[in-house]
Ligand SMILES: NC(=O)C1=CN([C@@H]2O[C@H](COP(=O)(O)OP(=O)(O)OC[C@H]3O[C@@H](n4cnc5c(N)ncnc54)[C@H](O)[C@@H]3O)[C@@H](O)[C@H]2O)C=CC1
């Protein structure tokens with residue numbers, strides 16, 4: 001949780017504990033608890049502790065028993081949308097790797113986005129800017145959007161699965177309920193899936209039944225998978241890793257900006273909870289990126305865009321490291337803890353003579369300037 005110590009010590013004494021090692025005993029003198037996704041928070045951890053505030057510097061909240069916290073009148077705050085840009089940039093990097101390996105052009109494919117919240121809508125915007133056809137599926141939003149809304153058309157899951165060539169998942173993990181996402185992709189969905197689909201999962205491992213996916217990939221069905229999230233983690237299924245095209249250790253959201261925004265969001269919520277609101281400029285705290293200026297001396301085209309995107313972040317780096325370390329005990333967590341700094345596209349300024357190239361890059365989220 002970058003900057004956590006610097007920020008939270010403005011409010012009191014800070015104790016740092018590893019996320020998987022927090023115990024009830026260690027919280028006996030603690031007023032507020034700030035976690036990330038690896039710490040389950042509920043009665044087992046907090047019953048009998050003086051905790052009054054819980055913050056999670058993450059977008060997902062499935063590790064938090066929110067209804068128990070509400071019952072106990074423990075204030076909870078998470079970091080909605082903090083790492084949406086990071087996940088979208090990860091998906092772009094993976095899409096370009098797959099297009100190169102499979103020899104297709106993204107503009108000839110249809111991308112189905114399942115879950116159109118912070119991440120899904122930004123992905124939709126950026127794919128649109130690139131002229132890639134997208135189909136959207138988000139039943140909770142569809143139930144609130146007027147059916148005749150000309151801008152947003154939501155597809156039922158089964159229909160979208162058939163129509164789209166690439167399926168990318170951006171839902172929360174809902175274990176039960178009307179909008180359950182647990183094993184949204186199961187044996188039945190995989191059996192009915194037409195050939196040559198690409199599945200990308202960057203939301204939660206359990207949204208795809210990993211046992212069913214392994215079986216489908218073993219049957220050598222013409223199916224491709226990109227997995228950042230696994231069931232289980234951190235000791236992932238090595239057989240599954242061997243069969244996916246790209247496998248990474250739950251780092252899709254790990255840009256420095258994304259993580260820092262998470263810390264800032266819960267810090268800001270905590271300072272308001274204490275009635276001591278604070279104004280802090282995130283950009284003033286972030287160090288400038290190691291590289292931040294790129295000169296584009298030709299007009300932007302798909303090949304150059306792929307090169308540029310992989311220059312900034314190439315998902316194959318994380319895939320190679322995971323394949324090397326996943327079999328070693330603690331390897332998955334180690335890669336996450338010592339993650340090599342990754343920056344968002346906006347931290348790179350692309351200089352170009354071409355107005356159209358600059359306009360496209362700007363829509364995609366790069367900073368631009370004219371040469
Ligand atoms: N791999 C990583 O590092 C990261 C993973 N995540 C995961 O991605 C998830 C999505 O993140 P955000 O877009 O920020 O969340 P969000 O809450 O902004 O959006 C989630 C969207 O999914 C929709 N949804 C809910 N149930 C659905 C269903 N059954 N079918 C289709 N859509 C459904 C919601 O209506 C909402 O629009 C998070 O909950 C988290 O689990 C988020 C950030 C980083």
Ligand SMILES: O=C(O)C(=O)[C@H](O)COP(=O)(O)O
Pocket residue numbers: 036037038057058059060061083250253254
């Ligand atoms: O924000 C989320 O949701 C995520 O999945 C996180 O980015 C994952 O990172 P950790 O919280 O496990 O460090």
